[in-house]
Amino acid sequence: MTVVEYRDKFLTLSRYAPDETDTTEKRKERFLNGLHDEMHTVLVNISFADLEALVDSAIQMEGKLNQPMIKERFRIGAQFIGYRDYASKTEEKLAEVNERANTLAQKLEQSEEARKKAELDAVQTRREADKAKTDAAGVEDLKKKLHDAEISLNEHITTQSAREEAVLKRLRSQNRRFVSKTSQEFELEDPDNDPLLDAVSFLEFHGREAREGIDQAKAGLSSSPTSSRRKRNLRLSLLLPSALIHPKILG
Numbered sequence: 001m002t003v004v005e006y007r008d009k010f011l012t013l014s015r016y017a018p019d020e021t022d023t024t025e026k027r028k029e030r031f032l033n034g035l036h037d038e039m040h041t042v043l044v045n046i047s048f049a050d051l052e053a054l055v056d057s058a059i060q061m062e063g064k065l066n067q068p069m070i071k072e073r074f075r076i077g078a079q080f081i082g083y084r085d086y087a088s089k090t091e092e093k094l095a096e097v098n099e100r101a102n103t104l105a106q107k108l109e110q111s112e113e114a115r116k117k118a119e120l121d122a123v124q125t126r127r128e129a130d131k132a133k134t135d136a137a138g139v140e141d142l143k144k145k146l147h148d149a150e151i152s153l154n155e156h157i158t159t160q161s162a163r164e165e166a167v168l169k170r171l172r173s174q175n176r177r178f179v180s181k182t183s184q185e186f187e188l189e190d191p192d193n194d195p196l197l198d199a200v201s202f203l204e205f206h207g208r209e210a211r212e213g214i215d216q217a218k219a220g221l222s223s224s225p226t227s228s229r230r231k232r233n234l235r236l237s238l239l240l241p242s243a244l245i246h247p248k249i250l251g
Helices: 003-014 024-032 037-043 051-065 068-182 193-223 228-244
Strands: none
Touching: 003 024, 003 051, 024 051, 024 228, 037 051, 068 193
């Protein structure tokens, strides 16, 4: 089919597809796509004002392509243009691949940094966990020591209370012995409101009374003739303090 025949057929068929040929650019593109490869390769790189100019150039090229030498040149030129287009597309694809490779390398680097950070975080977390375990063990040990100390303190308080109760019992016994022997019972003017201290105060008071009695007895004997009866009374007076102190109070 010649270019003229192709033109006539193209114009006829365009009537049945107005949406595909309603502009000059669409008509030129559709017409170029119908030309054979050698002609299309050359004309596609040339700018035409309208379809008529494109058809005229195609008719002229068709006449030249019929000449063997021109045809060979067009074939070589078409191959060169084809190779050039292929090289251009290859370069574009290579640039795209390089860009993707750079993006992938960047993501890989970020992933590596994230992995290292995750490892550091994991190490830090393990250290914190180990420290927490150590602290927990220390707290448990401290709780045990505190519990043992509380038990020991309670035992000491119980023992001390028992000893104080025993001492208080003995002091009260001595005070009762003194009252029974002297028929004198006193009250503290300023009590401490503590049973143990008050019992000690009573014992001290009774001791002072006994010492004063001994001093008075000695003074009476030194100022008058000594008789056997008075000597016996003096011995009793001297024995009174020792009789008042029960042996258990010294234990």
